[in-house]
Amino acid sequence: MQRHFSGDKAEMAARLRKVEGQVRGIARMIEEDRYCVDVLVQIAAVRAALNQVGLSILRSHTRGCVASAIREGDGDAAVEELIDTLMQFLH
């Protein structure tokens, strides 16, 4: 079985746990009727944190799965899947 997140797994999961806490904090801000702009700034911060996690995963995916596929002569499908995934990030 191929391991997808080997080295960085614990770190990435930790970053997502932090994001989870940030989202919980934003829900609380709304319940406490905090100033909208402060809430929006927090939402933008969570988006930026998710982009960072997404890029880390893309990096290990390209280095791992995509590179393996390319070395085994089966790269085109892997690259196509990669581009399809990126398209969802540009939305």
Add this chain to the structure above:
Amino acid sequence: MQRHFSGDKAEMAARLRKVEGQVRGIARMIEEDRYCVDVLVQIAAVRAALNQVGLSILRSHTRGCVASAIREGDGDAAVEELIDTLMQFLH
């Protein structure tokens, strides 16, 4: 005291609780070594959900705080703050 999220408050908090659950699910996917592309698709979904919440807040903020400021002749500072916030969303 001005209430910022009146009508939609419960709904927006509920949507963020759902986002919180999605982020927890993504952390678990990483810990379970799930396929990277599946993780990335989930991250893109959370981004889209956060954009929706952000737009809802922008809507009530513009209708509420910004509109009040404009009616009271003090709109320019409110619009400037709104644009600054939007800039963070285009990043």
Add this chain to the structure above:
Amino acid sequence: MQRHFSGDKAEMAARLRKVEGQVRGIARMIEEDRYCVDVLVQIAAVRAALNQVGLSILRSHTRGCVASAIREGDGDAAVEELIDTLMQFLH
């Protein structure tokens, strides 16, 4: 007749003329088979420049048309249109 871009009109048109030149330069880079990453960096620069122009227009639109509509008690439709437009920018 309401003027939409009064003060900044010449400046915004000039920025777009510059963007137009950048895009022409990118087409040329492709025709000359320049290194892909250099081309992508230029495309990202044009995206950023377009975001800036878009935010400038949003600013004058909100200060002008949206503020007028709010003062005349007709703000909700204008804010709704504004949010719909923003949604397209988050895609």
Add this chain to the structure above:
Amino acid sequence: MQRHFSGDKAEMAARLRKVEGQVRGIARMIEEDRYCVDVLVQIAAVRAALNQVGLSILRSHTRGCVASAIREGDGDAAVEELIDTLMQFLH
């Protein structure tokens, strides 16, 4: 010499020529004081078109340069450069 855009070169250059025309059209809309929201819709359309061109270039870059580097055992630097470029697209 490695050709970067072989097959799709003419098509990509043609799409950028079209984007160039769209940008020129937006500059004209501003000079003619057209309704801001119509201008913003056109800017969003250009952004989307640029994203499409960017993804096409990413696809051929990953299939071409990055895949070659991986096959020659020199993939890590190429993947790193790819991720750095993507980061600029998420901004």
